[in-house]
Amino acid sequence: MRATTIGGLLLLLIALGVPAFGEEPAPVPSCGDCHDEQAKAFLTNPHGHGTAVKGVIPNAVCERCHGDGKGHIEGGGDKTLIFKPAGLAGSNKTCLTCHDLSTDRVTRRGGPHSNSTTVNCLTCHSIHASKATHLLVKPQLALCDTCHATQVASFRSKPYAHRLGSGGMECSSCHEPHGRGGREMLRRTAADELPCLNCHTRQRGPFVFQHGSFAIGDCMTCHTPHGSSNRNRLIRANVAQLCIECHSPIGGKTLGSQPPSFHNLALARYQDCTTCHVAVHGSNRDPQLMK
Amino acid sequence: MIRRLLALLILSAATAQAQNVFDIEAGYRFLDLKGNSGMYRTQINEQEGLLIRSFSLSSTTPVSDRFRITASDFGTSPAGALRIEADRRGLYRFTLGYRTADQYSIFPNQHFYNRTRRTLDADLELFPDERFAPFVGYSFNRFAGPGETTYHVGQDEFLLRQKEKDVEQEIRAGATFKLTHVYGSFTQGLRHSSESSQFSLVPGAGAGNGSDPILGQQISATTITRHDLTRVHTPFTNFYITGDVLKHLRLTGNYVRFAADSSGSESESVFGNFASFAISRFYTGSTESATSNAKNTTWRGGGHAEYEVAEGIDLIAGFQREHRELDGNALINTLYLQSITFGGVDQRDFQTVLNAKSSIDRDEDIVNAGIVGRTAGPFSFRAEVRQSKVDADVAPDLSEIVVPGSQGGSFERRVNTFDTNAQFSQSGFTLGAAFRSDHGNQPIFRTDFEDRDRYRLRAQWNAPKWVRLGAVAERTTMSNNADFHGHIAQYSGNIEYTPVELLSLRASASRFEADSSILFRHPETFATATSVHSENGNSREGGVTLNLKRLSLDAGLTSFHNAGTTPFKLTRYFSRAVIPIKGRYGIALEYNKDKYDENSAYDFDATRYGIYLRIQ
Numbered sequence: 033m034r035a036t037t038i039g040g041l042l043l044l045l046i047a048l049g050v051p052a053f054g055e056e057p058a059p060v061p062s063c064g065d066c067h068d069e070q071a072k073a074f075l076t077n078p079h080g081h082g083t084a085v086k087g088v089i090p091n092a093v094c095e096r097c098h099g100d101g102k103g104h105i106e107g108g109g110d111k112t113l114i115f116k117p118a119g120l121a122g123s124n125k126t127c128l129t130c131h132d133l134s135t136d137r138v139t140r141r142g143g144p145h146s147n148s149t150t151v152n153c154l155t156c157h158s159i160h161a162s163k164a165t166h167l168l169v170k171p172q173l174a175l176c177d178t179c180h181a182t183q184v185a186s187f188r189s190k191p192y193a194h195r196l197g198s199g200g201m202e203c204s205s206c207h208e209p210h211g212r213g214g215r216e217m218l219r220r221t222a223a224d225e226l227p228c229l230n231c232h233t234r235q236r237g238p239f240v241f242q243h244g245s246f247a248i249g250d251c252m253t254c255h256t257p258h259g260s261s262n263r264n265r266l267i268r269a270n271v272a273q274l275c276i277e278c279h280s281p282i283g284g285k286t287l288g289s290q291p292p293s294f295h296n297l298a299l300a301r302y303q304d305c306t307t308c309h310v311a312v313h314g315s316n317r318d319p320q321l322m323k
Numbered sequence: 324m325i326r327r328l329l330a331l332l333i334l335s336a337a338t339a340q341a342q343n344v345f346d347i348e349a350g351y352r353f354l355d356l357k358g359n360s361g362m363y364r365t366q367i368n369e370q371e372g373l374l375i376r377s378f379s380l381s382s383t384t385p386v387s388d389r390f391r392i393t394a395s396d397f398g399t400s401p402a403g404a405l406r407i408e409a410d411r412r413g414l415y416r417f418t419l420g421y422r423t424a425d426q427y428s429i430f431p432n433q434h435f436y437n438r439t440r441r442t443l444d445a446d447l448e449l450f451p452d453e454r455f456a457p458f459v460g461y462s463f464n465r466f467a468g469p470g471e472t473t474y475h476v477g478q479d480e481f482l483l484r485q486k487e488k489d490v491e492q493e494i495r496a497g498a499t500f501k502l503t504h505v506y507g508s509f510t511q512g513l514r515h516s517s518e519s520s521q522f523s524l525v526p527g528a529g530a531g532n533g534s535d536p537i538l539g540q541q542i543s544a545t546t547i548t549r550h551d552l553t554r555v556h557t558p559f560t561n562f563y564i565t566g567d568v569l570k571h572l573r574l575t576g577n578y579v580r581f582a583a584d585s586s587g588s589e590s591e592s593v594f595g596n597f598a599s600f601a602i603s604r605f606y607t608g609s610t611e612s613a614t615s616n617a618k619n620t621t622w623r624g625g626g627h628a629e630y631e632v633a634e635g636i637d638l639i640a641g642f643q644r645e646h647r648e649l650d651g652n653a654l655i656n657t658l659y660l661q662s663i664t665f666g667g668v669d670q671r672d673f674q675t676v677l678n679a680k681s682s683i684d685r686d687e688d689i690v691n692a693g694i695v696g697r698t699a700g701p702f703s704f705r706a707e708v709r710q711s712k713v714d715a716d717v718a719p720d721l722s723e724i725v726v727p728g729s730q731g732g733s734f735e736r737r738v739n740t741f742d743t744n745a746q747f748s749q750s751g752f753t754l755g756a757a758f759r760s761d762h763g764n765q766p767i768f769r770t771d772f773e774d775r776d777r778y779r780l781r782a783q784w785n786a787p788k789w790v791r792l793g794a795v796a797e798r799t800t801m802s803n804n805a806d807f808h809g810h811i812a813q814y815s816g817n818i819e820y821t822p823v824e825l826l827s828l829r830a831s832a833s834r835f836e837a838d839s840s841i842l843f844r845h846p847e848t849f850a851t852a853t854s855v856h857s858e859n860g861n862s863r864e865g866g867v868t869l870n871l872k873r874l875s876l877d878a879g880l881t882s883f884h885n886a887g888t889t890p891f892k893l894t895r896y897f898s899r900a901v902i903p904i905k906g907r908y909g910i911a912l913e914y915n916k917d918k919y920d921e922n923s924a925y926d927f928d929a930t931r932y933g934i935y936l937r938i939q
Contacts, residue, residue: 076344076381081389082412120698134629135508136563136577141629142639142695148703150746150753163379165393165406179781181795182813185833189862189883191366191893191919198395199402200422212627212641214691214709214742222460222495222512223559223581224623231424231440233464233491234518238555238583238619240651240681247649247683248715248734248767261858261885263365263430268839268856269888271431277854278768280843281729284805286769287717289730295846301532304431308475316553316587316615317653319679322475323549323591 061105063094073161097126097159123153137220138210144217145209151179156209165202172202183258190259205230206257226250228257239314241321244287245278246313272297275305348376348911350935352399358919358927361429364437367917368427369931372399376911376935387411401425416451420444426466433482433532438468454501460512462493471525474549477597477606479531479542483522483549491516497561507564514557522549529595537598538665540605544595553587553615571631580622587615587653599659602673606662617651625689635698639707643689650682684716693742701749709740715767736771738763744779751785763803770841772801772809791819809839817864825870829879833862837887858887875901891921901937909937 064071074080074089083093095101097117104114117126124147131153132140145151158169168175173196177184187193194201203209204219206227211217219227228251229236235246245253254274255265268274276297278288295302306312311321354371356363378394387409397403407419424440441464448458467488473480495512524547531542559581567573594608625643632638659673693707712735719731744757757779763772776799783793794816801809817831837858842851866879878898885891896916903909913933920926 076383076389076391078389078410081383081410084388134565134573134575134627136575136625136627139627139629139639141573141631141637141697142627142693144705144744146695146697148697148746148748149701150703150748150755178793179783179795181793181815181817181831182797182833182835185815185831185862185864186813186835188864189833189881189893189895190860191883191891195402195424198400198404199424200395200404200406200420201402201424212639213705213707214740222462222493222510222561223514223557224561224579224621225581231442231464233516234466234489236516236555236583238585238617238649238651240587240615240617240653240679242649242651242681242683244683244717245768247647248685248713248717253768261860261887261889261891264428269858273854273856276843276846277770277841280769282769282805282842282844282851284765285729285732285734286771286805287715287729287732287734287767288769290844291846293846293849297845297847306431307433307473307480307532310434310472310474316551316585316617316651317589317613317655319681 060091062088063091063101063105064089066109067094070160077161078167079159117159118154120147120149120152123147127153127157137208137212139212140210143210143212145211166204171197172204173197176203186259188259190261192261192263192265193259194257235313237314239311240316241319242314243312243321248287270303271305272303344381345379346937346939347378348935348937349378350374350376350911350933352913352931352933355930355932356927357929359925360927361427361435362919362925363917363927363929364427365429366919367929368401368425369915370399370401374398374400374933374935375403376933384409387417397423401427410451413450413453416448418444418446433473434471436468436470436485436487438466438470438487440464440466448499455498456500457498458496460493460495462491462495464491465489472522473532474522474547476544476547476593477542477595477599477609478537479533479544479597481531481544481547482525482528483547484525486521487519489516489518504568505564505566508562510559510561512559512561514555514559516555516557518551518553518555520549520551523547538605540596540598542596542598544593544597546592546594548593549589549591551587551589553585555583555585557581557583573629575627575629576625578622578624581620583619585615585617585651587613587617589613589615594660598665599662602659602662602675604659604662604664604673606659606673608660609657610660611655611657613653613655615651615653617649619647619649621645621647635696637695637697638693639695640692641690643687645685645687645689647685648682649684650680652678652680654678680718682716682718684714686714688712701747702745703748704743704745706743707741709742711738711740712736713767734767736763736765736767751787753781753783755779755781766803766805766807769803769805770807770809770839771803772807773803775799775801789821793817805841807839807841810836812836827868828866829868830865831863833864835860835862856888858885860885860887873903889921891919893920894918907939909939911935911937 071089075084080089080093083089091101099115101114104110107113128140128147134140140146147153156169156175157167159167162168164171173184187196196202206219207217208219221227221230225236254267256267257265262269266274279291281288281290297303309321311318311323315321315323317323352371352374375394375397378392380392382390384390389410391408394405395403402424405421409417422442426440427437429435443463446458446460448456450456470485470487472483472485474483491514493512493514495510497508497510499508500506524544529544531544533542561579563575563577565573565575591611596607598605623643623645625641627641628639630638655677657675661670662673663670689709689711691707691709693705696704715734717731738761740759740761742759744755746753746755759777761772761775766773778798780796785791796814798812799810813833813835815831815833817829819827819829821827835858839856841854843854844851860883862881862883864879864881869876881895883893898914900912901909915931918928
């Protein structure tokens with residue numbers, strides 16, 4: 033009975049094509065056998081984590097972007113037998129198969145940074161490994177400096193600037209690199225406000241007496257967000273100068289009232305409007321924004 | 324705080340498994356500061372003490388197949404960040420970001436604050452990349468600390484000590500969804516903030532800023548106390564949906580709405596000798612209480628279309644409408660104590676009640692259309708026309724009107740924009756040009772442009788291996804018929820030379836110009852004059868990076884010289900050397916020097932030295 037059972041099982045194994053005892057299955061080469069650095073990085077990479085089997089990234093994961101690797105492996109690593117995503121074509125054929133996302137603020141097709149020969153996914157992102165966040169090829173400030181040198185220079189060399197590259201604040205804290213263009217290149221809060229208000233919450237209001245420059249305009253009516261030579265990142269060197277340029281109704285119909293005549297600009301006391309008008313962003317108590 | 328965090332990070336590293344990637348750099352920084360410490364803290368604010376320069380750990384845990392912690396600049400740095408990411412494929416994705424920022428300012432004159440902002444953002448998404456993925460999020464923002472401010476009362480300004488504490492919390496929940504040809508996201512959130520300020524007279528500041536008597540009376544204060552408390556509730560809804568309607572046509576619709584509702588209560592007591600032109604009386608003190616309510620209801624909705632007419636060529640079009648309603652009212656009750664007329668008669672307590680109201684309505688429509696060519700050989704281009712139309716109604720509060728006019732009314736401003744750019748990129752050489760022209764029909768504010776042109780040129784050459792050259796030129800000119808003229812220009816050129824793999828040299832030069840002029844009216848004489856602002860800056864940067872087996876070195880110099888309305892010279896040096904000791908251990912040495920010179924009491928010269936232990 034026992035011999036019959038064992039014999040039957042053996043026959044069944046043979047019929048199913050399972051190798052007989054004593055024969056090892058031919059090992060399937062892993063991409064990581066040769067590309068060990070990439071394979072190691074992929075264990076905790078957003079593209080590869082959770083796919084490892086016994087600590088090894090399966091070839092199928094690599095083949096999602098590189099295509100069928102069988103020929104490449106059998107050809108002893110022949111580079112002509114594997115697809116290496118690069119440039120515009122590489123980005124279009126690999127990255128965009130999963131990341132072709134359009135929202136109200138983001139697009140992979142119509143924005144200034146949409147895939148082109150000049151700038152594409154692989155210009156900014158390093159797919160296998162990166163020490164920077166979001167798999168960027170280098171830290172953001174250095175990366176954006178490649179094309180936007182004048183803006184980055186203003187952060188580095190002007191006395192009053194947001195601390196980029198330190199404390200988690202980066203170009204993309206305020207800018208949406210995949211944005212649609214125009215003002216849509218700015219990020220918004222969850223409630224769709226300007227990114228300035230993510231941190232500067234007190235200026236958000238609402239106030240009973242809102243400064244018109246913010247209610248009708250926005251923060252950039254008075255401030256420059258990048259590096260500035262002026263205190264408080266104002267667009268003018270002197271506070272009185274900034275205020276009086278709008279608060280001088282001369283011809284035409286504009287918003288901004290004329291200060292009463294006791295404001296003698298020749299006196300030091302009246303050269304800094306915010307000495308008295310301290311609630312310059314808005315007030316709940318005083319129409320003249322003095323408290 | 325810093326010691327606990329350091330211990331926590333080292334503990335996480337110690338428990339890290341063999342395959343984990345881990346590094347930390349922590350140590351001590353010394354500061355040698357000469358000159359104005361207030362200006363140094365306003366501009367730089369790097370202090371002496373313990374510092375975690377950087378930390379990162381990538382690992383797996385029993386509940387996550389990707390776990391990553393990164394931290395930077397915690398301790399005596401003015402801005403630190405900690406980020407935790409944890410994922411389990413197909414099950415969840417979690418991120419937590421914590422940031423701290425010390426904010427210090429000695430401007431404007433007599434104003435000062437030394438406050439810290441701490442923010443936390445946590446987001447959890449379940450079943451990411453699945454057809455239906457719910458998410459929840461929480462944000463916390465606390466801004467608190469001491470300060471000083473001026474305060475105008477009774478015809479003089481007094482210096483007050485200020486204690487501020489603002490706390491904002493936000494919760495949000497929603498879901499993303501994906502169907503065959505349609506995907507989108509829905510978020511519902513609630514934000515609550517509480518802002519509290521307490522003020523008291525700075526000892527010795529009772530004489531006020533003004534030395535001249537008012538109608539023969541010297542103005543002074545013995546006591547000033549104020550307490551302001553404002554609470555704001557803001558529910559918000561955010562939604563978008565995108566559909567691939569036809570093979571080459573993609574449509575996106577969006578809607579967002581928030582309704583911020585604030586309620587404020589304020590109380591104030593002042594004692595001393597004061598005058599008020601509003602009631603034409605002198606008085607010896609006042610008590611004031613105010614309650615207020617303000618609302619901001621804003622919604623924005625619109626749609627975008629992207630149509631791929633040929634491979635790599637898309638037509639785009641969109642429309643957005645935003646509506647904003649701001650209104651508020653305040654009931655202010657003021658009791659003037661022992662008041663007498665300017666003539667010295669009729670002594671009595673005098674009470675005023677002010678019921679003030681305000682409202683602003685603003686509508687903005689933006690319509691755009693354009694063409695984007697992304698794959699025309701080595702060329703790419705983008706051209707877009709856009710029109711923005713703003714309608715605003717401002718109702719002035721009657722109590723505000725001192726000099727009639729320009730405090731309210733209806734305003735309409737339309738801006739037509741033509742925005743285009745083109746690039747050529749081949750064999751490491753890139754040439755790009757952009758032009759944008761905006762034409763506005765009329766200004767709302769006097770400095771609004773009617774005509775604005777922006778030009779940008781960029782050239783870059785990445786020679787094989789050893790050199791990279793780049794140059795950018797940008798120029799913006801603007802004007803309006805209120806005699807406003809302005810221009811901003813920025814030019815920058817840089818070179819990076821890598822003669823051998825171990826050595827890299829870099830240098831750059833930038834020039835910045837900003838000029839504006841506009842007529843204004845002197846309030847005291849009603850005479851007109853021209854307001855002129857000028858910035859004229861030159862910046863130079865240079866640096867070297869050396870990577871040897873036993874030493875890596877990075878050093879550089881930046882100088883910026885501004886010759887405009889506020890002339891100053893700023894010079895910054897930095898160097899950093901990393902020396903491996905044994906195995907995973909090494910030492911990093913840093914030297915920084917920042918020198919600011921505007922030939923005034925605000926000048927400073929600060930040198931920082933840092934020594935850090937590195938474990939990799």
